[in-house]
Amino acid sequence: MDGESAKITAIALTTLAPLLAGLLCYIAPGRKSRNVLISAGIVSAMAGSVLLFLLLRGSPGHTIRIELGSVAIPGLGAISANEIITIAEITLAAAFIYLAARIKAFYALALSIAQLGAMIWYEFSYAPAHGSEHAVRILIDYWSGTMCLIVSIIGSLIVIYAVKYMEGQHSQNRFFAYFVGFLGAMNAAVFCDSLAAFLLFWEITTLASYMLIKHEQNTESLQNAKRAFQLNVIGGAGISAAIIVLGIACNISSLGEIAALEGAIAPALMLGVILLCFGAIVKSAQVPFQSWLLGAMVAPTPVSALLHSSTMVKLGIYLIIRLSPAFSHFPAVGYMLALIGGFSFVSTAIIAISQNNAKKVLAYSTIGNLGLIIMLAGIHTSLAISAAIILTIFHAISKALLFMGVGVVQHEMHTRDIEDTEGMIAKRPLIATIILMGIVTMIIPPFGVFVGKYMAIQASVAAPWMMILLAVGSAATVVYYVKWFGRLISTDREMERKPEHMSTLFSTPLAALLAGAIGLSFVIVQVVAWFVDPAVASMGYDVVLQAISVEVVTPSGYISSIAIGASMAAVLLAGLMIKLDDSKKTRPYSCGIEFPGELGGMYMHGYAGEDKVNKYVNFAGIALIMIFVAIGIIAMAVGKVM
Amino acid sequence: MGIVEKSRLKSPWILHYDCSSCNGCDIEILACLTPYYDIERFGILSKGNPKHSDVLLVTGGVNHRNKTVLKNLYDQMPAPKVVIAIGACGSTGGIFHNCYNILGGADKIVPVDVYVPGCPPRPEAIIDGVVKALDKLKHLQNGTWKEPETGPIVVETAVGAKPAPAAKYANAAPAPTLNSQPTNKEA
Amino acid sequence: MNFQPSILFSILLSIAAPFIGMLILGFDRKITARMQNRVGPPILQPFYDVVKLFGKSELMVKKAQILFALMFVGTLLLSTVLLCFGGDLLVIFFLISTGMIFYTLGAYSVKSGFSFIGGNRELYQMLAYEPIFMLTVFSVGLITKSFRVDQIFGLEVPLVAIIPLPLVSMMIVFLIKMQKSPFDISTAHTEIISGPMIEYSGGYLALLKIAHWYEIFLVIGIMSLFFVVPGNPVLTVVSMAAAGLAIYFVSIIIDNVTARVHWNTMLRLSAAIGITLIVVNVAIVYIVAYIAGGA
Structure with a gap:
């Protein structure tokens, strides 16, 4: 096996294998076969991530760059990878619209429709006319490699734990489909250099987290899942807007280009970066968007463990750190x-x-x-x-x-x-x-x-x-x-x-x-x-x-x-x-009698209670976010980066 | 005298327990802490916590309600330790000695080392009692409790009248347990 | 000239550290007594107390207490050694605060009312003084461009000439650490007896006392770092010692003229005075540097 195919194998093991295992989990006939699929998914993710990291050490410049051009599909001829991504994105957006309509999430519905329209216009009308390239670029450096290790190893351990935790609960097939698939989507997102592909996997994690949060199917979990969905759609819309702004104004379609920019910077680029960071802030549940992550607590604990530690919220962190070199401009x-x-x-x-x-x-x-x-x-x-x-x-x-x-x-x-x-x-x-x-x-x-x-x-x-x-x-x-x-x-x-x-x-x-x-x-x-x-x-x-x-x-x-x-x-x-x-042991001192009461407290509700603090925190958070986005718009308006 | 023994004499920490005193003795004990008497110059501190204390001051006669408390406090004091009964009630039960609910002085429950009689005793007498109790601490070695061979000490009051010997030293008597029966029906 | 304390000096200082803390406490009790028109205990009283405690038998509730007490002393000892050898000021700070965590956990580990309240109050105190302490250490780092203690000896002027206000804020920290009014909240003697220490006895209580000596040495040591006179070892020693004594005398006066406050007040005071003073001072430094740079 030569170097190139080893790299492709490692990437496929960390991304496609968990995704595929997840899909198959959906239709697994029984517990045993599902467990086999889950094991296959996580073992390949773990093995793939380690293999990938080792390959990374041996690669020139310690980066792996792969351009996915076109894929030959029997009977259809060659389809460019970009088209596959676009089709998948549109399918996903349609699914989002359907979901939003079904759960009566009207903000999300409006945003999803706008997003779908904009993406269709951009991908089919604007981009071809301006000769944008069609390759989907994958860029793996040490930062992606480290993230991939975190996702694959910690994520897999959580999956093992979940198998026991969910024992005897309802609709496990669906649960594990999203659970294992999550790892694949997460890994794929950190590998993607092309923004369009990044957005696709970003949205997949949104969908999967929604499905996992509402797993219990009771009123509370449905409500909190809806909130998570709505907020994350806002974040996704931020990323989509960033793609369009960056594509139209700067002809930039990948993360690597943003981080590596030098010389004069267009104000639109600043707006694009701000929009990307906005998406990341929503994903990472920063104030004022913290409510979705708090609401996600209604899900079974393995879901919380997965969303909080290695995946989902870490995707926002990944993106911001990836973009951070550009902040110097x-x-x-x-x-x-x-x-x-x-x-x-x-x-x-x-x-x-x-x-x-x-x-x-x-x-x-x-x-x-x-x-x-x-x-x-x-x-x-x-x-x-x-x-x-x-x-x-x-x-x-x-x-x-x-x-x-x-x-x-x-x-x-x-x-x-x-x-x-x-x-x-x-x-x-x-x-x-x-x-x-x-x-x-x-x-x-x-x-x-x-x-x-x-x-x-x-x-x-x-x-x-x-x-x-x-x-x-x-x-x-x-x-x-x-x-x-x-x-x-x-x-x-x-x-x-x-x-x-x-x-x-x-x-x-x-x-x-x-x-x-x-x-x-x-x-x-x-x-x-x-x-x-x-x-x-x-x-x-x-x-x-x-x-x-x-x-x-x-x-x-x-x-x-x-x-x-x-x-x-x-x-x-x-x-x-x-x-x-034992001769040196005694009872706790309580004025010579057995301690009668119960201990507890020190919650400082007067200072820290949610009802006291939340309104100020949310107000300040919203103000900060609005200033943040406004800075980008002002930069566009005055034509000067700040 | 080793450094530990010397330190022991220089830093007696006090636990003060009011069994059922009329508070006359307690006020006198508090008077010892004031700048006028300044017992801190002997390194004496009132700790309020048996686990930190070396000297237990008991005022008032022991009754059925507080005998377990007194026993527990005494047990929670790490050895070596001394007990001082303050006042007439603390020593013998005083005028309450044949009251239906009173067992007697502190020595009914814990081994008392020094009696400071008086109603109430003067602060000088209390300080004298503590200093006399420290004499007993000299007999202790390496932190193990050696029974004093001298028996209990009775402090002479300031007016010089030697009180009648207090109730028999009750060290040998087993301490009452939580289940021991009160002698009267009301309790 | 770059004054580097010799290794021998560092070793001697780290051995002497607890005794310095002990003497400070001894003088404290004596001076307080004199201020109250009393005779007061001998200077070596804290030493006698600890030796006596070591000579007593122990009565503990559980073994976890012993572990936490040992960890408390251990981290403070490590921190002291680092300070004496000119280590990283941030690590020193964090080790002190870790020590306090162990101390609090020792209190929490026993299900006892007074101990629990003591632990809670210890946490309130940490909430009050840690930001001040951290910001002070940070402002020292900001001025020296390094967090190493030995770099302070390479400055051009004493720190106190540039950032005097954090020193005022540190008085709050010092009062809390000395368990002094108005901030003797966690050990509130007449109220919750000895708070976090209540379930300890004998030698393990003595360990806590010794840890307290270390603590006092550390806080006074860090505060007197502000008075290092660069390039003049003799003057440095004199000014550091004088500053330590002065700080400590002020704390005794404050102790004697104030009464204990509620933790609410402590938190507000520390935020309103402690943090503000540091921020103001750093802002002034920046503005001055900006004007000087612009001119």
Whole structure:
């Protein structure tokens, strides 16, 4: 097998195989055959992603570029790849219109019709007349490769978990069709350089997420699915508008061209980039669009895990980071993005303090972390992008771990309320420990998310005012996670060791993710050297993050995760060796009697309650987004980039 | 005297428990904390928490309701520890000694090391009691509780009248459990 | 001249660190007593307290408490060593805040009312002081163009000449860290007894006390970094020590003339005064630099 066909195989394994497995799941006759299909889909995705990354290392310039020209189909002759994409897009748009009409989502209906009309006009009337090229370009660099690894490996682990979680539930065929297909669409989206193809897979993820959110088919899930659908259609419309603006005014049809632009920049390009970022902001559920991701909590937990950690919301992040080199031409865009992201970070961190629903806390935490990443992409220095990539990787792992842990609790204890899980460490030590480790890897050094945050602070030297948002946001983040951690471990006596059964389909992905979260944090020097630095370099930045022996060295500081981790582990081990015999045990102090009451609270509703804060947050969010888009329109009007 | 023993004498932390006192003794204890008497100069701090404390001050007679509380507080104090009964009621039950609900002094429940009689005792007497209790701490080594061989100490009051010896030292008597029956029907 | 503390000095300083914190606390109790017209305990009182606690037996509720106490001391020790060796100021800051997380978790780990309230209040305090602390560290980084402590010794003028206002904000942090009025909210002695520490006893309580010594050394150390006089080691030592003493004397006065506030007030104060002062100062620095650059 020569290099070229190996690359095509790897791409097909990561994209077409899960999509196909998903399609076949729809018509699978039984549980066994469906499980075989699911396994085939995820195994090929995992194998393909690793193969692709290895091929990437060997490729010239560390990028894989493939132009899909025309495909010969027996009986029809040659069809250009672009036409296939266009046809698929129109089919999808028609499906969207049908869906929107059926669920009476009128905004989405109007937008979809407008979008369909515009796309048909653009693809069939404008583009051929102006001699646009027909090839669909695929560009895979380290950033796409890293994303593909995240999607394929973490996504697959979530799929394994979902198989057990969904056992005995209705319409599993449809569920897994979208679930497994999601991975393929996600991988395909990060590979596409051509905007039209990117939009297609973007919209497929919208459709799949809609189907997954409404899986339960009750009033609440239908309603929330509708909201998710409506908002994401707005985002998709942003991307479509961007394609048309970029195509007409700048003759640009691919992401790579935008990032690599030099010299004089047309104002239309700025508008196009703003529209693309707008789509990404919706996808990543930033304020004021956060409601769709919060509503998506009604879906079964594996769906939340999938949407929050490795796929869907990460597509918006991927796009913004991909576009970030272009922000140097128009600083206003970067600045506004940083503001929107930073604002999302701080506002969701504060609201999360008031939540007692574990999944909602996680949802707010996701939005906050994505906000942080978007803020870093807006700052768009090399260090900021490195931090953003580190955060993307480690956030995906830890968040998947947390969601799946909470899912096990929900599955077996039927509660999402943090107050109900008080003292869970004594009742279910195994699963409690997993959630605890998830929290630890989110906030405590030397784990990856912490290193990302550490670098984020250094990166914000380039945009000092963002630091205010960052400082308040990270303090609030610590508060709600520590509070949760505290609830889980609050017991009044030593826990009893008792065997705890957990299905292998639950424990395997959880163990793998836990090992990943801890292991990768300890070898963060290698992570930087293998994934982060090459990805930053492949987007055209100078590499400023150095991995020297055991230290990650930034331009203005250094951190040694191994040294910190080893010292903390040593203390922990020493502590574990201390024996506390029964004669040294006593009851908690409660004025000489048994503690009579219940503990709980500290939700700070007066400061952080949704009902108090939401109106301001949404107002500010809408204002920021409107200013953001307005900047592009003003730039067009005055004919000058800002 | 090793450094630990020396430190022990220099930093007695106090837990004050009011069993069923009329608050006369308690006010006198609080008076010790004021700048006039300034017991902090001996390193004495009022901690309000048995787990941090070395010295337990008990005021008032023990009744059926608070005997378990007193026992629990005593049990939650890490060794070495000393107990001081303050006032007539704390020492013997005082004028309430034959009241239907009163068991007697603190020594019915916990081993008392020092009695500070008086109704109420003067702050000087209380401080003297604490200092005398520290003498007992000298007998303790390496954090293990060695039974004092000297028996309980009775502090002489400021007016010099030596009170009658307090109730028999109750160290050997088993502490009542949660299930022990009250002696009267009402309780 | 670039003043680099020698390795021996760093080692000695990291060994002396807890004792410096201890002496600060001892003087604190003595001076407070004198201000209240009392005699007060000996200067070494905190030391006696800790030795006594080590000599006592322990009564704990569960083993997790011990782990958290050890992690608390461990992270602060690591942070102190990093500070003495001129490490990364951000890492030092984060290790301190990690230590506080472990401390809070130690409080939360026991289902006990007072301990729980203490943990909650500890979190309120973190919400109040962490942004200030982080922004102060950040403004130091902004001025020195690096987060390494040793770079501060290479500046042209002392930091306090450029960014004095963060130092004022840091007083809030210092008061909280010293568990002093008006911000002795988490350990509120007469109210929730000892808050987060209540379920500890014996040697493990002593560990928490020692961690507190480290904490005080760290905060005073970071604050006195503002008074480094570049190029003059002797003057640096003198001015840092003098500044540390001055900061600390001011904190004692504040402690003695104020009463404990509600956490609401603390949050508002820290946002209104703490963060604003830092922002104003950094803004002034930028405006001055802009005018100077433009002229």
